[in-house]
Amino acid sequence: MAQSIEPNITELANGWLKSYKLNYKLEQEPLNAEIDKALDDYFSKSGGVGGNRPDAKLLLQDKHLNYYPILIEYKGYKDKLVKLDNNGQVENKTAKNEPHFKNINSFAVNGAVHYANALLHHTSYTDIIAIGMTGYKDESGKIQHEIGVYYVSKSNFGVGQKVGEFSDFSFLKKENFDAFVKQVEDLNLSQEEIDKLKEQREKEIDASLVKLNNDIYQNEKGLGENDRVYLVAAAIIATIGIPGKVSPLEKSDLKSSTEKGNTDGEIIVRKISAFLAEKDLPQEKKDLIIRTLSNTLLTGNINKVENGESQLKRVFTKIVDDLGIYYKIGLTTDFTGKLFNEMYSWLGFSQDKLNDVVLTPSYIATLLVKLARVNKDSYVWDFAAGSAGLLVAAMNEMLIDAKNSIHSPDELRQKELKIKAEQLLGLELLSSVYMLAILNMILMGDGSSNILNKDSIKDFDGKYGFGKTDNQFPATAFVLNPPYSASGNGMNFVETALNMMNKGYAAIIIQNSAGSGRAKDYNKRILEKHTLLASIKMPIDIFIGKSSVQTNIYVFKVGEKHEKDEIVRFIDFSNDGYTRTNRKKASNNLKDTDQAKERYEELVNLVRFGKNKLSIFTEKEYYENTIDPKNGADWNQTAPIDTKPTLQDFKKTVSDYLAWEVSNLLKGNDSLGK
Known part of the structure; x- marks a missing residue:
């Protein structure tokens, strides 16, 4: 194998940096405390802990005084610039979603992108430039070099995007840097690419949550499942921070002290209080969050110091190391919902109890939101919000629509704030689950203002819970996955919600017996004021491992009575294309x-x-027919199977019979010959 010319490449590139009079640092030199610490904390390129050292690093400022960390990695072989996966993305993860250390070690760009992720994960920088450079000597002994420049940021979920083609580093020169930043800002991912990356990251989150839960379950004794959920929530809130107001809690801030007022738990509670003080939430909601989280954070056992470390600090460290990157890059996913489902999969709940708290998988949540025709101007509510997964899905849909249709940045920001503060409302009766819904919406950037801890059937009057408390919430979209033990399998929620609405659409996922007799009276009353548009039979295993009830989705148009000649669309969606x-x-x-x-x-x-x-x-899976609005038990129809024999069937039967006759004759001849 050819010898590496990395020293020559290093000399060439650092020579450029020197000639541009840039203040660059070599691998052992410190750049600034925050960046150095992050590189040190992140797992190293070969999979060990800590000690990441890019070959060169700088911190540059653009004309708006924004800082960009620049991390550079050199290699010295011909084809070691970058390794991409089938989707053309920097391949730093294996098929199992684990770090691809071979690529990170061998390829210049992959190494630099790995360092950039350390900064995304452990610092407040959200836009980083990762540069890889490699080269070789050609036949005449001349150095041929290649450069890869990638933008790694919150907006591309840390995966990295190629910025352009460069033959030297002069784009970093003071006079060229603003133009380069402009080039970076113009790199927009399409919605399709964003969705793909999100899906990839969501799978990673699932894997990380399983790993984290396993680890805490096996190695951290004395923590109940609620404690685990609350610890993750507390750790995340404490480390999000609010730019310019509340600094994120660092692992090193927890000293595992036994001094009163300075235990790890008390430090975390103070940080959460500071965070909530900056949030525009009702006081009783802030008090509830502090009270609930303190119950877990301030207990004696979790703060007890052994070998210089409390259990709380140990768990906090695991959480930040495993999950930190995902909420730093602002994934709008039903985070606590995933966590909650993961925790619940470890519990031995009785089946009935479990059916009542099964949270909707995120792709089903998105489906319900689309069926309820949610857009940026919708007002969406959910009467059994669980961990607010359906509202998170609605919020995503609304934000995407706003981004696609509003072209003034100022106007868009106003609209995004309005969506989160005024256009979502959720009700949840179970207080532990209610707590999760609030945390979920806080993590999503705060749609938690109108998440109410109320009985939606008995105690809710249709008004805002915060802000415009005298006004009715002007709902135009209703989404629901009700507790199936409720009256009429949960159709009581549907009747109540639809009757509080003047217009719009509703999509609910419910046990299908609700449409075939269990909720007859509710259904008849609903059809007196609203129209059933569609009935969709869902795959039996969407809640696999949690519950095995057959569910249907029913879609309604609000505010128009169901006429007997109204066409209903019956769709058999048992095969939705997924294998679970x-x-x-x-x-x-x-x-x-x-x-x-x-x-x-x-x-x-x-x-x-x-x-x-x-x-x-x-046509076998899609069938149109009418229902009798006075019946209430004919909502689950399927396409009729034609049983009348055709001429074709007759011919086949005759030919089958003749074939049988002939084979019997031949067998007969066989036995005669013996």
Whole structure:
């Protein structure tokens, strides 16, 4: 193998930096405390702990005084610039979602992107430039070099995007840097790319949560499941920080002291209080959060110091190391919901108890939101909010729509704030679950203001819970996954919510017996004022491992009585394209094995536009018919199977019979010959 010319490459590149009069630091030199510490804390390129040293690093400022850390890695072989995966992204993760140390070690760009992720994970910098450079000597002994420049940021979830083609580092020169930053700002990911990256990151979150939960479950004694959920929530809130107001809590801030007022728990509680003080939330909500989290954080056992470290500090460190990157990059995912489902999978709940707190998988939540036709101007509510997963999905949909249709940055910011503060409302009765819903919405950037701890059937009058408390919430979209033990399998929630609305749409996922007799009276009353548009039979295993009830989605138009000639769309969605498994240790229990994405899209179009949208599905799975509004138990219809024999059937039967006759004759001859 050719010898590495890394020293020559290093000399060439650092020579450029010197000639541009840039203040660069070599691998052993400190750059600033925050960056040095992050590089030191992050797992190293070979998989050990700490000690990441880029070959060169700088901190540059643009004309708006924003800082950009620049991390540079050199290699000395011909084809060691960058290793991409099949999607053309820097391949720093293996198929199992673990760090791909071989690539991170061998390729210049992959190494630099790895360092950049250390900064995303452990510092307040959200925009980092990762540069890889390699080269070789050609036949004449001349150095040929290649450069890869990647932008690693919150907006691309840390995966990195190629900025352009460069033959030297002069884009870093003072007079060229602003133009380069402009080039970086113009790198926009399409919605499709964003969705793909999000999906990839969500799978990683699932894998990280499983790993974290396993670890705490096996190695940290004395922590109940609620404690675990609250510890993750507390750690995350304490480390988010608020730019310019509340500095994020660092692992090193926890001293494992036994001094009164300075135990690790008390330090975390103070940080959470400071965070909440900056949030525009009702006082009683802030008090509730502090009270609930303090119950876990201030107990004696968790703060007891052994070998110089409290259990709390140990768990806090695990959480920040495993999950830090995901909320730093601002993933709008149902974070506590995933956590909650993961925790629940470890509990031996009785089946009934479990059915009542099964949280909706995020792709089903998104489906419900699309079926309820949510857009940036919708007002969305959920009467059994759980961990607020459906509201998080609605918020995502609204924010995407706003981003696509509002082109003034100022106006967009105003709209985003309005969506979070005024256009979502959730009710949850179980106080431990209610707490999760609040935390979830705080982590999502604060749609928690109107999450209410009330009985939606008995105590809710349809008004805002915060802000405009005298006004009715002007709901135009209703989404629901009710507790199935409720009256009529949960149709009582549907009747109550729809009757408080003047217009709009609703999509609910419910045990299908609700449509075939269990909720007859509710259904008849609902149809007196609202229209059933569609009934969708869902796969039996969407809640695999949690519950195995057959569910349907019912879609309604609000405020128009259901006439007897109204056409209802019945869709058999048993095959949604996903294969699900229920393996405790699996990093991904959901696989797209048959055009799942396309099927979900087609389903939404079929419900909205009818059968001219049929493409993957057949007439066997899509059936239109009427229902009797006075019946209430005929909501789960399927396409009739034609039993009348055709001429074709007759011919086949005759030919089968003749074949049988002939084979018997031949067998007969066989036995005669013996």
